[in-house]
Amino acid sequence: MNSDIMIHIEGLSKSFGRKQVLDGLELDVMRGESMVVIGGSGTGKSVLIKHIIGLLKPDSGRIYVDGHDVLSLGEHDLGELRKKFGMLFQNAALFDSFSVWENVGFGLKQHTRLSSAEVRKVASEKLRMVGLAGIEDLMPSELSGGMRKRVGLARAIAMEPEVIFYDEPTTGLDPIMADVINELIVDLRKKLKVTSISITHDMASAYKIADRIAMLYKGRIIEVGTVDEIRNTSNEIVRQFITGSAVGPITMEVTRA
Numbered sequence: 001m002n003s004d005i006m007i008h009i010e011g012l013s014k015s016f017g018r019k020q021v022l023d024g025l026e027l028d029v030m031r032g033e034s035m036v037v038i039g040g041s042g043t044g045k046s047v048l049i050k051h052i053i054g055l056l057k058p059d060s061g062r063i064y065v066d067g068h069d070v071l072s073l074g075e076h077d078l079g080e081l082r083k084k085f086g087m088l089f090q091n092a093a094l095f096d097s098f099s100v101w102e103n104v105g106f107g108l109k110q111h112t113r114l115s116s117a118e119v120r121k122v123a124s125e126k127l128r129m130v131g132l133a134g135i136e137d138l139m140p141s142e143l144s145g146g147m148r149k150r151v152g153l154a155r156a157i158a159m160e161p162e163v164i165f166y167d168e169p170t171t172g173l174d175p176i177m178a179d180v181i182n183e184l185i186v187d188l189r190k191k192l193k194v195t196s197i198s199i200t201h202d203m204a205s206a207y208k209i210a211d212r213i214a215m216l217y218k219g220r221i222i223e224v225g226t227v228d229e230i231r232n233t234s235n236e237i238v239r240q241f242i243t244g245s246a247v248g249p250i251t252m253e254v255t256r257a
Helices: 045-052 075-082 100-104 106-111 116-129 145-157 175-192 203-209 227-231 236-243 249-256
Strands: 005-016 019-030 034-038 060-065 085-088 163-167 195-200 212-217 220-226
Touching: 005 045, 005 195, 019 034, 019 045, 019 060, 019 195, 019 220, 034 045, 034 175, 034 203, 045 060, 045 163, 045 195, 085 145, 100 106, 100 116, 100 145, 106 116, 116 145, 145 175, 163 175, 175 195, 175 203, 195 203, 203 227, 212 227, 212 236, 220 227, 220 236, 227 236, 236 249
Parallel strands: 034 195, 034 212, 085 163, 163 195
Antiparallel strands: 005 019, 005 060, 212 220
């Protein structure tokens, strides 16, 4: 396999009951690139991420991360592989009973032998990287939505991952705070040299953070391209989605259903 490929997915299929969610999906994510996966609600974007990190097993297909066959790994080796991953959840998923620094340092406490003082030091460093110096002792209930997202981002980078997953990183934020998050994602990728995969409906965010964009539709990636290639696509399905038009092939299928 090409060593420049960080994540390789081939023939990935998954059904839940009679609902086919993924149907022979193929995708390569290059080492160090920012890949953004777009698609409508319920198209399987989150299901795809769960397969990559080993939370779901496919009906068929293969997934390789940094050359490792994810599906062949035992629990111990899968756990070791997951240490390469960071995740920013859609709602930040902070622990309400933990302080900010305890949230950021949660993975370090679970997977390293660092003392509490050392974990707090790392947490403070990561909080500074996302523009939140000095809030270590606040509780999640004291944070705004944008601050919660940034604390979640600090936690995602706390263990210096090689791959970061972003689940709808700008959902629920006003346009200015959404752009702050986008800028942080771009800046952190440059500083940390990580590979990132984002799933989003927000095309302004996608255009800003992506090296390449992949459109997921009916269980398959129907087009992959640079920002300019996607903006100028001739694919009517992709064009309807990225422009948010009420008229087009996607609407016609929904109407017929």
